[in-house]
Amino acid sequence: MTGSAQAQAPTDTSPRTLTRLILLIMAVAAGLSVAGNYFAQPLLGLLQSELHMTTTNATLTVAVAQIGYALGLFFLVPLGDRYSRRGLSAVLLIATGLLLALAGSATNGSVLLAATGLVAVTSVGAQILVPFVAELSTPDSRARNIGIVMAGVLAGGIGGRAFAGIVAEAAGWRAVYWSTAVMLVIVAFVVFRLLPPKDDAQQGNDTSLTSLMRSTVTLLVELPALRRPILAAMLSMASYIIHLTTITLLLDDEPYSWNPAFIGLIGLIGFIGPLSMPMAGRFVDQGHAKTVLVTGLLLSTTAWVVMLPAQSGQIAWLIAGIILINVGHTAMLNAAQSTCYELRPTARSRINAVFMTLFFAGGAAGGAAVSVIWAHSQWVGTCVLGAILAGLGLLVAASFRSARSNE
Structure with a gap:
């Protein structure tokens, strides 16, 4: 810079x-x-x-x-x-x-x-x-x-x-x-x-x-406080992409054997995430960024445990898990992004470039990992992998303090 x-x-x-x-x-x-x-x-x-x-x-x-x-x-x-x-x-x-x-x-x-x-x-x-x-x-x-x-x-x-x-x-x-x-x-x-x-x-x-x-490339060096919220977001995105990738595989196979139209309707449940995001933002504005971040990742981790019974045809558990992971992921995203923007207001576009590039890189890594896991252990292995990634994000989130935090 x-x-x-x-x-x-x-x-x-x-x-x-x-x-x-x-x-x-x-x-x-x-x-x-x-x-x-x-x-x-x-x-x-x-x-x-x-x-x-x-x-x-x-x-x-x-x-x-x-x-x-x-x-x-x-x-x-x-x-x-x-x-x-x-x-x-x-x-x-x-x-x-x-x-x-x-x-x-x-x-x-x-x-x-x-x-x-x-x-x-x-x-x-x-x-x-x-x-x-x-x-x-x-x-x-x-x-x-x-x-x-x-x-x-x-x-x-x-x-x-x-x-x-x-x-x-x-x-x-x-x-x-x-x-x-x-x-x-x-x-x-x-x-x-x-x-x-x-x-x-x-x-x-x-x-x-x-x-x-x-200066965009060197932001992670100049602003060490960027690293933990971005790492938490990457881990959350990896977990989230895994659920997007494998739900189609789950519902396409026995005991469901759903057609693409019905699978698409299940995906629309994800709208609850964007709808809940402004509410998470209100808590962040009140100085509770860390609480929102930790809560979001806790919901995402819990979602994988809740979705585990879906392998035996229990669709209600799958729907509940989809709701939890979408609400948790969007809450995490709002808290992590808002925290990063406060670190250097004059560089918000560059911070967003770094944040989003690494955020989607985390998603790509999750997608690559689950392709291997699904081939060997299908839904059970997927749930374990998703929970581990979200859980690691939870540990990272619990270890840092937001600059705007009242906590």
């Missing part, structure tokens, strides 16, 4: 223009921005048949989206500490819309794969909005407001799958991409029109792009 950037005091002098309408717009924009990354998941069969893709290439659309998102997190999100977040988010929303239109117009698998990867890169506009809402919020409402926008991000991921399946059934898979493209362009203009024109994170920030990227 340059000397001028380091000299800036981490004061909070941001404009107080965050109305309920603006908060809603930011949440909707964030959700729409990431939704396109999940469209291909329920459409793999249609994409194979209509674009003559092999199973391997069709499945690659999911992997390409994850890779593109990781690249966008690292290379684009830090720019929010140098350029106007309003303008940057609007540009990325428009770019995502145009690229979704390209994906919807694809005539072969190669074009779809390329467009999907580029959509994922620009979809990180959602992660520009999260530190933006932190900058615009007063300290006593910051975590709650972050929770509302992050709830939009999570709802976009959950709802994107359901939306794709419903629209594709009614109007074809291309309509999924084209309709979302139109909505994104409209929302981008609303964002640029209604969001505050200037945020203080950029005032006087003449940091070069090279220095900006270098």
